[in-house]
Amino acid sequence: MSGMPGANALCWVRAQPDKIDEAKLANDPIHQFQISKILPLEAMGLDISFTNSSLFMVATVGVSAAFLIMTTSGRGLIPSRLQSISEMCYEFVADLLRSSAGSEGMKFFPLVFSLFVFILMANLFGMFPYFFTVTSHIVVTAALALLVIGLVLVYGFWKNGLGFLKLFVPSGVPAVLIPLIVAIEVMSFISRPISLSVRLFANVLAGHITLKVFAGFIPMLSKIGFVGVVGAILPLGFTVALTALEFLVAFLQAYVFAILTCMYLNDAIHPSH
Amino acid sequence: MASTNTEVGTAGDHGGSGSFPPFDASTFSSQLLWLAITFGLFYFLMSKIALPRISSILETRSGRIAQDLDEANRLKTESDEAIAAYEQDLADAKARAHGIAQEARDASRAELDAKRAAIEADMTAKVAEAEERIAGIKAKAMGEVSGIAEDTAVALVDQLISAKVTKADIKTAVSGAKG
Numbered sequence: 001m002s003g004m005p006g007a008n009a010l011c012w013v014r015a016q017p018d019k020i021d022e023a024k025l026a027n028d029p030i031h032q033f034q035i036s037k038i039l040p041l042e043a044m045g046l047d048i049s050f051t052n053s054s055l056f057m058v059a060t061v062g063v064s065a066a067f068l069i070m071t072t073s074g075r076g077l078i079p080s081r082l083q084s085i086s087e088m089c090y091e092f093v094a095d096l097l098r099s100s101a102g103s104e105g106m107k108f109f110p111l112v113f114s115l116f117v118f119i120l121m122a123n124l125f126g127m128f129p130y131f132f133t134v135t136s137h138i139v140v141t142a143a144l145a146l147l148v149i150g151l152v153l154v155y156g157f158w159k160n161g162l163g164f165l166k167l168f169v170p171s172g173v174p175a176v177l178i179p180l181i182v183a184i185e186v187m188s189f190i191s192r193p194i195s196l197s198v199r200l201f202a203n204v205l206a207g208h209i210t211l212k213v214f215a216g217f218i219p220m221l222s223k224i225g226f227v228g229v230v231g232a233i234l235p236l237g238f239t240v241a242l243t244a245l246e247f248l249v250a251f252l253q254a255y256v257f258a259i260l261t262c263m264y265l266n267d268a269i270h271p272s273h
Numbered sequence: 274m275a276s277t278n279t280e281v282g283t284a285g286d287h288g289g290s291g292s293f294p295p296f297d298a299s300t301f302s303s304q305l306l307w308l309a310i311t312f313g314l315f316y317f318l319m320s321k322i323a324l325p326r327i328s329s330i331l332e333t334r335s336g337r338i339a340q341d342l343d344e345a346n347r348l349k350t351e352s353d354e355a356i357a358a359y360e361q362d363l364a365d366a367k368a369r370a371h372g373i374a375q376e377a378r379d380a381s382r383a384e385l386d387a388k389r390a391a392i393e394a395d396m397t398a399k400v401a402e403a404e405e406r407i408a409g410i411k412a413k414a415m416g417e418v419s420g421i422a423e424d425t426a427v428a429l430v431d432q433l434i435s436a437k438v439t440k441a442d443i444k445t446a447v448s449g450a451k452g
Contacts, residue, residue: 201295
């Protein structure tokens with residue numbers, strides 16, 4: 001959801017007056033994903049600038065950590081409202097992990113909890129108008145997905161040795177079918193980081209684009225006149241409904257990412273299925 | 274308006290390169306680095322501070338709840354015992370009261386019986402004495418009857434026939450009549 005469509009469009013007209021379709025530009029739904037440098041930095045030939053994306057990563061982490069740490073500082077036996085929110089988060093993720101990976105999986109609890117809260121807060125931050133959505137960039141979601149799959153691989157081989165390869169050979173399969181099944185299992189394993197990262201990225205991206213497009217219809221139609229203003233009620237309703245849906249998606253994608261992480265970790269802990 | 278300027282600048286770049294921002298590889302290094310820094314910091318804060326703290330809060334609470342339940346159970350057992358003891362005492366007291374009442378009843382009945390027996394004995398004695406006296410009086414009266422009859426007979430004979438009869442004759446006649 002990029003800022004100030006009117007002013008933005010005006011500048012564009014001044015900058016490139018000849019090839020501008022004003023209406024289209026005012027509603028450019030991609031612009032909200034643009035990364036802009038706040039503090040340009042460079043090290044070893046790599047661009048490591050502090051950008052709007054970095055700013056929202058810091059905000060996500062800062063707000064989440066401050067909330068979780070400050071609300072629990074009272075260590076109340078009877079929790080305050082805010083403390084019980086932190087406790088609910090804890091128990092929600094703990095139950096999720098325990099039910100899919102067993103009590104052995106609890107050693108990964110800090111990671112799963114951090115992933116869930118980080119993604120959830122990043123998604124929710126993105127719901128504010130003019131705010132940047134950290135998870136709308138595939139490099140971020142891919143990095144998180146690779147962290148999970150990398151951990152599954154390293155821990156799986158470290159704990160089970162070559163027994164981890166049993167993951168690819170389901171028991172009770174006829175010998176003839178084994179090569180085929182193994183090929184399918186390996187492919188499904190390889191596709192995991194891809195599906196894990198693309199699912200989150202695509203959901204957030206598509207949701208924000210749709211929201212922007214529908215919201216863009218409202219000023220566009222309103223310019224036409226009375227009929228347009230009446231007609232703009234429909235996209236306005238859609239925008240409201242989509243906003244609610246996007247809040248659901250923001251939570252749901254964090255949940256899906258966390259529960260899939262739990263299931264993949266379960267594979268690393270108990271490879272034979 | 275600074276943000277507008279940046280937006281224009283980046284939008285211009287965007288227009289020029291025509292790449293879709295999420296696939297713009299030039300921003301990857303910065304995003305990855307800052308993700309690593311922020312997420313790493315977050316993981317550290319969670320695993321070292323927040324999660325152990327929440328975990329200890331929850332453990333303390335569940336421990337406290339278990340302790341309170343134990344305490345409640347203990348108190349319940351205690352009160353059950355007290356109720357049982359009270360009922361036992363009540364039953365004992367009732368039995369004792371019953372015994373005391375029975376004893377009192379028995380004692381009073383025995384006393385009554387004794388008194389009645391004493392009175393009866395007294396009465397019997399008195400009756401016997403009275404009977405004895407009556408018998409004495411009767412015998413005495415009977416003894417005097419002969420004398421009176423003789424006197425009466427003498428007087429009668431004297432009045433009727435003016436004959437003097439001896440006492441001995443009268444006596445014989447009276448005792449013959451008395452037969």
